[in-house]
């Protein structure tokens with residue numbers, strides 16, 4: 384039995400950029416297009432060439448991209464009232480983009496025609512017919528996005544079907560049903576798509592949903608079950624308001640749950656990487672809770688869950704993490720039991736069994752640190768160091784002999800300058816350094832690496848990627864403490880560390896030292912593995 388094919392139409396570069404705090408440069412957009420091509424989406428909507436310079440620049444540059452599978456599509460609107468397509472500059476901009484596919488959006492809800500366009504209903508039908516006919520003469524594939532389709536259909540089905548029929552007669556390759564305001568529910572989508580299929584007869588349908596009811600993905604899947612052949616959505620669900628339907632959930636659901644052919648197995652394994660690559664470019668905080676591609680999607684915390692997952696992952700996982708390129712994680716917290724520790728140690732290549740006394744030692748140390756305010760769930764690297772220390776497999780790569788920070792503000796309106804001076808010792812050699820930064824953490828990070836680079840040149844690769852501080856409420860008879868979480872990366876992998884103290888500089892320093900310790904140990908372990916061959 385051959386699986387039904389559904390084509391994936393990505394709108395991250397157009398609708399996605401309309402999300403709050405999301406902005407991509409032309410260069411970013413080109414890199415994203417390449418990643419989407421690696422993922423194997425069928426269409427990449429690059430933007431609206433008639434509307435702004437950045438999108439125009441993208442289409443110019445995109446002509447030089449060598450894409451393996453994806454086709455670039457340009458997006459625009461039906462021609463304006465009172466102008467021919469030849470006279471309409473935004474229709475002409477679509478042709479100038481020279482893409483193999485073009486999507487044009489038109490009105491299908493009578494209310495929008497009357498209120499937004501303020502033209503007679505019949506004229507809108509002519510505009511749709513005209514625009515599609517014109518574009519079909521110049522472009523291989525023309526898709527018609529029926530804006531506000533579901534809202535329109537619920538109020539005046541006859542008019543929306545007239546609008547769609549005009550696009551069909553004019554030769555549109557796919558008619559895309561849009562839930563522009565995102566408020567339609569799955570069973571409404573199911574029923575309406577079925578009725579449209581019957582009313583329009585032989586034509587390919589597409590679906591474009593927004594997530595205002597948190598059912599963008601569900602709505603897309605219901606539409607596919609009713610025969611829709613093109614799904615539009617964005618990576619990570621970026622988009623206006625609550626976002627568009629999230630392709631990172633739609634694609635695996637199609638392939639793994641509905642058995643529908645959309646991208647290849649090897650391409651699906653790239654999903655996690657592509658999702659995270661694009662997310663990095665947004666500069667937004669990490670996506671933890673996303674289905675399939677989130678850091679937490681396969682993270683197990685409860686002791687019972689972990690012990691079951693160790694016996695058979697199917698006990699608490701609906702699919703295998705590696706099919707989407709994600710990985711299983713075991714979290715460590717006061718909820719964890721011996722299984723979590725054993726699992727973590729195993730990940731580090733250390734075999735412990737449940738009778739091993741060292742498991743108790745690690746658990747006790749963990750509980751003691753947690754009572755001081757530590758939390759290791761978001762600090763894998765610090766936890767690895769804790770295990771290695773408890774097992775006697777840790778060599779301190781450097782000693783901090785003295786640390787001093789000084790913040791100098793010379794005038795009311797002057798920016799303060801912070802200087803850190805440090806003395807470190809590595810194998811008996813003492814090194815003094817000073818470094819400046821825009822704050823104590825920045826200055827310490829610079830100073831520490833500057834002092835140690837001579838001994839550990841790979842530290843040059845390390846970058847501070849995220850820094851978070853949380854003040855923990857004071858308990859009886861104690862002062863409040865701060866917990867600092869730091870995320871670092873070296874271009875190859877990312878790791879996170881934690882530090883706790885009543886003093887924010889000290890808490891930051893502990894997390895920074897852990898980060899550097901971890902990088903040095905990681906590189907040493909790799910060199911040792913290489914030497915063993």
Ligand SMILES: [Zn+2]
Nearest residue numbers: 398563591627
């Ligand atoms: Zn949209």
